[in-house]
Amino acid sequence: MPALLDPTSERSPTIRPRLPRPADLAGLTVGIVDISKARGDVFLDQIDARLQARGIATRRYMKPTMARPAPLALRQQIGTEVNLVIQGLAD
C-alpha cells in the first residue's frame, strides 16, 4: 500500500480558550460592532440602550462591509478600546 501525501495544511488544530466571562459588567466598556448586515443596527441599538440604562459604557464600531473580514486597523482599535464585544452576526 503506497503512502499518500497530505493535501491539508498539516496544522494541528489549536484550541484557544476563551477569555473568562466577566461576572459583572460594572466598570467595563462594551464594544458594539455592526458588521453592516441589514437591520443589524436595529438590534444593536436596543442592546446599546439597555446597557447604557444600566450605566455601562459602550462604544460603537462598524465594519465597512459584511462580505469581508474586518480590517486589521479596526480590529486593533476595538482590541485596545473595549473589554468585551457584542456583534450581530446575521439578519
Add this chain to the structure above:
Amino acid sequence: MDAPHDGLIAVVKHDCPTCVLTVPVLAELAQAGALTVYSQDDPAFPAEIAGRVYDADLDTSHRLGIEIVPTLIRFAAGQEVARTYGWDRTEWERVAARPNLGATLPATRPGCGAKNLEPGILERLKIRHGQTGITARRIALGTGEDEIEAMFDRGWSDGLPLVPPTEERVLRMLTGTARDPQEVIGLVPSDLVPATVEKIAINAVMAGCKPEYLPVVLAAVEAVLAEPFAMHGVLATTMYVGPVLVVNGPIRRQIGMNARGNALGQGNRANATIGRAVQLVIRNIGGGRPQEVDRATLGNPGKYTYCFAEDEEGSCWEPLSVERGIAPGKSAVTAFAGYGLQGVVDQKSRDPESLTRSFAECMKAIYNTKLAPACDAIVVISPEHERTYREAGWTKQQVYDALYRLTEMNGDDLVAGAHGIAEGGPSSYAGRKIGKFRPGGLLIVRAGGGAGMFSGIIGGWSASGERGSAPVTREIGN
C-alpha cells in the same frame, strides 16, 4: 554500483540499435580489460561480454545520470574524467584512450533515450533516492485499507472519489510547472494558510488533473486568493456562489478544454478537474468546509467544479481576457464569484435590438425581479445568438451599453410591497430608475455548441465589486 577506481563503464540497452551496433567495440574494450558494461533492459545483453551487469532496478544508471545510451564513461583515481554518448568514433577513442575503434562502423550514430528517464521510471527512481524535494507529510495507510475510502474518512473529498495523491503522481504533476514547489501562491481562507505549489499539486492530483493543467490551476488559485476576489466572503456567505473560472488563450486548445457543445456541462476532463482542484484547495489547505465556515443555504452544483473555456475562434469579439487587460495571444483565467445557469431562450429574434431586449428581461429576474442592484453576472452568448450581433456589426461594447441601459428598472416597481410582494427596495426608489447591475459588473463571453438559440446567465454574489467580490483575471504562466 561499484565504480571502478580506474577504467571504463558503458551503459547500454538491447532495445537500442546504436547499442547493438557498438557491441564489437565493447567486446574489444572488455578484452583489453577494465570495462564494466551495464545493461538496462536485458540481462543477456550483450552476450559477447561475459562480465556484463544487469541494472535491473536502474539505480546505477540513475546515479550515473545516464540520459542517452550507449554512454561510455572513464574513471581515474575514483573520479569521472571523461564521458560520451551515442556512437561517435572520435569521441569513443578519446574517452577510451585507444585508437582505431570500430573501424567497420559508421563514423557516428545517435544514441537512444535511456530507460531510467522514461516516464514513470524516473519518478520512482527519484522517490527511491530521496530526491523529490517534496516536503508534505507522508501518510502510510494500513495494510488492506482501501485508499479511496481512507481519503473519504480523512475528510479530503468533496463527496466524489479522489485520485490517491501518491508521491509518484504528485512528482509527475509538478513536472507541469517550472515554479518552485515551495513557492507560496497565496493565503487560503478560512485558515489563511500559505498555499504552496506543492500543496496545490497534491490537490490537483486528487481532483484528477493532468500535469499540463497545473499552470491553469495555479493561476486560478492565484486569482481567487487575490484580495479583490474576497474568497473568505465567497466561502462564508449564505448565498449560492463559488468560484466560476473562464479560461482564455492558447492553453485552452493545448490542454483540450471544451468551449463548444455542452461547454458548461460534464464530460471534459480539463474543464471538470481544474474547477474541482480549486475547490479542493479551499477545502483541504484552507479548511473551508460546508456547514463549517461555508455557510451556504443551498450552494449550487458548480461548487463541485465550474470551469469552462471561451470559444474565441468562433467569436467576432475580443476574448474576455483581452478585454480585461491581458495581451492578445496570452493565456489567462478569470475568476468570478457565481452560481448556476439561468437560460435565455430566444428563437425568434433576428435583429440585435430584439435579442438584447430578451437578454435584458431575463437578466432582470436574477435573484428576484424586485431586487436591484442585484449582483454581477457573466452573460454566456451562444454561437447562434452571437451570429445575430456579428451580422448586424455590433461590437461587444454596444452589447454591454445596451444591456446596462435595458436592465435599468423602474423604482416604483422595486419598492418593497409593490406588486403585492414584500421584498424590494426602500421607498426612496420611487420615481427613479435603478440599475440592475453595477457599472463594470457584466462580463460577456461566447461559448456553446453550434445549434440552439439558447444562451445563459451566470449570476453573481449580492456583495459584488469593492464591497464584496470583484472578478479577477490572472495570466497563466508556466
